[in-house]
Amino acid sequence: MNVQQLVPLALPRGRPLSCELCGGPAQLRCGACHVTYYCDVDHQKADWVSIHEKICQLLIPIRTSFPFFNSEKERKHGVEQLLHRQKHLVDFTHKVAQKFVFEGKHEEAIPAALHSLRFSIDTCGPDSVELVPAYLILAEASTGLGHLTQAEEYLSQAQWIVLKTSDCSNGIQSKLHRNLGLLYAAKGNFEESLYHLATDIYFASCAFGTHDISTSGGYFHMANVFFRQNKMDIADSLYTEVTDIWHAHFSRLIQVQSQTLTSPAEINILSEEEEISEEPLNEAQQAEASQVLNAILDIREQAPKQQPAKTANVVHALAMLHYLILDLPKAHELGMKAFLITKQLPNQDASEAINHLLKLIKSKLFYTK
Known part of the structure; x- marks a missing residue:
């Protein structure tokens, strides 16, 4: 959409229309769809930045009067x-x-x-x-x-x-x-907050399971409350639980993806409907994982007492996230960071998984060049 189309149009007087955001009397109209109204330019700009740019043309058939139908079947x-x-x-x-x-x-x-x-x-x-x-x-x-x-x-x-x-x-x-x-x-x-977050975890566990990413948000917010109360041991255990949930989720997604790529002969011929599958992570899940894991990494790296194994686990999870969303340079950077941390640990059990991820990243980088 060009700049001219973004200029709102003055409305004729007397039209009983309301602003899309605040519900107040509308004075302006979107110059592109002609079916969305605003009280001022600030509200138009706020709506545009948030959502209107994405749905402007989709609103036209919804907010336009029905045409005359020739039959009841057409009307239905x-x-x-x-x-x-x-x-x-x-x-x-x-x-x-x-x-x-x-x-x-x-x-x-x-x-x-x-x-x-x-x-x-x-x-x-x-x-x-x-x-x-x-x-x-x-x-x-x-x-x-x-x-x-x-x-x-x-x-x-x-x-x-x-x-x-x-x-x-x-x-x-x-x-x-x-x-x-x-x-x-x-x-x-904080007492009331912890009560509701515990209840959140209960209902989420009933709906999705105790180790599902949909449940992890409750653990994360509860950890933040304990962190603010300076109850570091409890907060630490909850941050670890959140990291483990996302780490396991990403590992499963990568495993499924790897099997699909390496064993195409084992994949059954699917019907047209079955071939259409959802993204491994939708945009909201990507944003949640990034927010949560980066917050935990920041806490881990600034803690007075460093825990390299737990830090490496968070970094590894973030590397897998960036691999899954095809941000390969960032995935490689984080993968190398996790690998270097684990090299300093007496127990290097995680090194094999990190090495495998780095190989996957390098292979994709090679094919995308």
């Missing part, structure tokens, strides 16, 4: 298409918002999360449990910005929906308690 098809587009945007805007949160870009996360919330309301209604993920991202972003009152309001909305939903999933309840834990930690109420 049109309604189904609209619902499909809205559900796609719910999922997409949620992932974008979640990625921003993991990257610490809380300001940018809010417009994307607001879109996710509105599309969820349009598709599921104002009291559906499907709205909870959007409320939780809005709460986490608000907590990150220090807007604790706003975060409490979003969490109250989420908590009320969860309480009214008798069959609410363990995964949703885990995320709710994690956000409550983060809010109380931001307030300095």
Whole structure:
């Protein structure tokens, strides 16, 4: 999109339209899609940076009036298409918002999360449990910005929906308690924070297992609370658990990837649907892993008492992460760093795995040249 298209257009007077971000009276319109409105240029720019650039053209068929249908069959098809587009945007805007949160870009996360919330309301209604993920991202972003009152309001909305939903999933309840834990930690109420984070871990373990990456976030945030309380032994054990979970997850992904590359004859001919598989790590998971592991590495490297084996484990995990996302130069740099640390240890059990990773990195670097 060029600069001219980014210039908002003045609206005709008297149109009852509201700003995409704040809901206030709209004065301006996006010059590209012509279906999105803002109260001022600042809100337009904030929305553009967060999400609007990515979904500008996708909004046109959703916000344009239905054409005249010749039959009931055509009308039903049109309604189904609209619902499909809205559900796609719910999922997409949620992932974008979640990625921003993991990257610490809380300001940018809010417009994307607001879109996710509105599309969820349009598709599921104002009291559906499907709205909870959007409320939780809005709460986490608000907590990150220090807007604790706003975060409490979003969490109250989420908590009320969860309480009214008798069959609410363990995964949703885990995320709710994690956000409550983060809010109380931001307030300095560590006892209440630890209670909610422990509850988060319980529900996440029920949903995904105790050693799943979806559960690791609870361990990480709990470790941060103990770290702030200067309870270093407990924090250390939890940081180790988080590292081990991500390390094992990356190792499995690389093993599967290696088997696929080295044993193509063993792979069955798949149907067209089965051939389409998700990324080993989606963007939100990549951002979470990077945030968590780099934070732990920073703590390990600045600790008064160094623990080289644990530091090497974090560095190795980060090297695997960068290998999986094809940032090969960084993967090689971190792999060499992990290798050099392990060479100084009396027990060099990890050296073989690190050597294997370095060979994989070098082979990919060779083929990409």
